[in-house]
Amino acid sequence: MAISDRLAQIPDSYFAKTMGQKVEHGPLPLINMAVGIPDGETPKGIIDCFADALRQPDNQKYVAFHGKDSFKQAIVDFYQRQFQVELDKEDEVCILYGTKNGLVGLPTCIVNPGENVLLPDPGYTDYKAGVLLADAQPQPLVLEPPYYLPQWDKISKETLLNTRLVYLTYPNNPTGSVATKSVFDEAIERFKGTKTKIVHDFAYSAFGFDAKNPSILQSEGAKDLAIEIFSLSKGYNMSGFRVGFAVGNKDIIQALKKYQSHTHAGMFGALQDAATYALNNYDAFLDEQNLTFKRRRDEFEAKLQQANIPFEPMKGGIFLWLRTPKNFNGESFVDYLLQEQSILVAPGIPFGEHGEHYVRISLALDDASLLEAAKRIQSLKHLYE
Template sequence: MNELLKSVPESYFASVSTLNENLEIGDKPLINLAVGIPDGAAPKSVTDAVKSSVEDPKQHKYPGFRGYPSFKKAIMDFYSRHYGVTLKDENIAILYGTKSALVQFPMIFIEPGEGVFLPNPGYADYSAGVILAKGVEYDLPLLKENEYLPDYDALDQKELDNARLIYLNYPSNPLGSVASKEFFDETISRFKDTDIKIVHDFAYAGFGFDKKHPSILQSDPELSTAVEIYSFSKSYNMSGFRAGFAVGNKEMIEAINIYQDHTQTGMWGVLQEAATTALNEEDDFLTAQKDIFKKRKDMVIKELSEAEIPIEPIEGGIFGWIKVPDEFDGESFVKYLLKEESILATPGIPFGSRGTNYIRISMAIEDEQLKECIERLKGIAYLWK
């Protein structure tokens, strides 16, 4: 391991991906609220596509580096149908899961010493890519008083002059906050024709509870300024498939494609057939998925708010963001919940310095378990008084 890799902090989510036998768990059955993927199965049409294509001898060979034309057409049709965005082949990169692209992109786009603004709070592993690129991480504060949207006017001008990228993520993990088309309009207008490009992590696109979440590309019709990273993991319950795509600015997309030309030999054709089927045939599944999580969200917000447990509004996504009682920080409260209530939550600190006094809870568990968890939290509501 070289010194550069040693400089990357341990991935929090890798360290807790399996439950450690040394965890101090209470007497009640464990409820895992740290899970980051929906609890349902992939659509039947998707699994049927896998079954029907896996025996095809062509799927046992290299599939071609940059994706089947049918997969790319499905992406084009999906973005046209859902967002009114027109894409060409040059605007699409197939991804072997979206996390890899989000981490790799600074390494293939910025020069050493250049800056990347990362949301705080925001997804923990964004920063690994900046470190591996020998870039400089700049703080993009997401503050409650600004509805957890960045205030570009408050950013340091010297940092802006040195920055090449801004990462955004709406609906937000961990905050559950969302962005409007007007915000994306402002973002594109501000950074168009500058040296700064935008990477929008759209992993929770399908979880729009009041209305469909906008794509940033709706605000960038010339595809001059942004790429959007779309995941099958959450909306289609396909996390194990490791499939996604990036769409947008052709220079940014080409950087991804060239990098993958040298590091991959093409996504397995069976996965491409499965993803194509999801995009072409499962709009109703997206609606059903949204409805499941809206019901859970309404229950969580109502019950915890009535108990005066300070949870932030959940406007999108699958997570809730809760301020911990005054005598705790996020990490100590996670230990308390585990030991006293057998609830495994995620501390806010992996998401940045502004998460120190928060925990993240997931709604990606069965309804009955979620109801039981709510009752356990209500039972200790006095801690917040």
């Protein structure tokens, strides 16, 4: 088989393997709650801007490798408005063709073979691939219920001494937990003056139900060792556009930009124009998205509580972390839900060893589908007794 040893050691991506695949399910109509693709349409103004930009002759040619000045300025202005964080558009901003490219490519940029990278467990499935591609050593950053926050004192000094990079992600995918500014303050203080850097995956930034989600860059000294990766996919219903960016520590940003100059030839200009328009004009839309998912969270959790079905409190993001019945693990419960209730969810195990007895449920569905799914899950309360 024509595959390198390095690539062969990496497990297949769970969502690449399952997304779009035909599934065999029970007699009821299928409800797919496995994938976090926003169910709403991209706002019309963004679509119209994109359509107009397609016709611009300059956008039909190569563009600058590191992005249009207008897009970078929109990013700077957005962070100033939303988080009161000042950024240098040349030194502290890197445009990404989808945030996954940045998250997976980052270890190759700044981590040496054999060094440790701390990965949240539970956490996003594809971080590990980037670590293995860099010949680095993935180490678990165990996040325990109910808050799923880092407990730095539980990590051995030996592990920390050889740690070059830490991944954080809040709101957390898959648990729906959130972080306060003090959590980020502690992380920055912990690694200040060491070789360890931090990347905060801020994909679900728009969704904070009890309070606005803080940026890690709001913490004092954060830009000395941290970057944040922001996605337009969820908040703006732009998942198909594959647009995001990294901001923060200038040395990490420059390493990412150098890496991209060899792996990408610049983002399509019309995409940049559409993203610029979104950042400059749709702050209110982000607030509406948050209210929509907060209402969905409230209604869905209430249904589970009525049936005494255990779950982890969802404080942000778009996913609910559901405990499996005692005689199931995540994978067997996924099969059971699919065959008995025609509900497709994601097993917890791809998100880390501590996800073995959970499944992840996406609330990115219309209200009628969510209500029907809640009723079907309520009918399983006998499994939890």
